[in-house]
Amino acid sequence: MKLLDGQIAIITGAASPRGLGKATAQLFADHGARVVILDLDAAQAEDTAADIGEGHIGLACDVTRKADCEAAVAVVLEAYGQIDILVNNAGITQPLKIMDITHEDYDAVLDVNLLGTLNMSQTVIPHMRERKTGKLINMSSVSAQRGGGIFGGPHYSAAKAGILGLTKAMARELAPDGIRSNAICPGFIATDITAGKLTPDMMDQILAGIPMGRAGEASDVAGCALFLASDLSAYVTGSELDVNGGSLI
Ligand code: NAD
Secondary structure, three states, X not given: XXXXXXXXXXXXXXXXXXXXXXXXXXXXXXXXXXXXXXXXXXXXXXXXXXXXXXOOEEEEOOOOOHHHHHHHHHHHHHHHOOOXXXXXXXXXXXXXXXXXXXXXXXXXXXXXXXXXXXXXXXXXXXXXXXXXXXXXXXXXXXXXXXXXXXXXXXXXXHHHHHHHHXXXXXXXXXXXXXXXXXXXEEOOEOOOOXXXXXXXXXXXXXXXXXXXXXXXXXXXXXXXXXXHHOHHHOOOOOOEEEEOOOOOO
């Protein structure tokens, strides 16, 4: 018996080849789940679903658009009849200083990270409520906890801190419905979101702040998502799980 046998999982922003979403999708698939890859580009989402094995699906979905979320969830329910796990992973960042943030920048970052999490959660919650079971896993960041990182702007920190508030509020409200809601706070993880944006000096500075002395791997985050998605965490809700090599100690 595998940890996620018979479970249906939706993961947003999961088509980035080196991303946290794809690594999570692969691990969930390896542990018996059927996985739905959502991302902006349909072909990339379909290819990713094929990459992780048979029986998974990829769909285009811009999480900032509620209608896209509703359409994707309708397809999933038609295909599988149930949704057990939602990982709100889609995110973007911008390396801006406080005085350089325009309203357009603010809207772009808040919309994908925070509104996207609300949109997708609101879309699956009625179905999870009916079945009296469900797991919401929301990708926050160490940037929410320590007020930014090297390349995440203040609006990114604000969006990710908003995700922590939303996670806890949903955990409190939805616990009587059998739905758990938890956040993951990755530290510095080597993915496309960071690729090519750091000079060797910046990299040295980052590593000096990580007691474990290395950048995280996407698999480090995926393992924590698996824990939160499975019954191993049956009594865990409203938590923020740090995956940062000790950066906050
Ligand atoms: P990534 O850039 O590799 O992947 C993000 C994915 O989100 C991409 O595939 C992109 O197409 C998708 N996306 C962007 N806008 C979207 C939208 N409107 N609708 C649907 N999909 C959209 O990033 P990653 O490093 O894998 O990050 C995944 C999550 O983890 C993000 O929420 C990020 O903020 C968070 N995070 C990453 C790190 C890190 O160091 N990599 C640290 C902390 C938190």
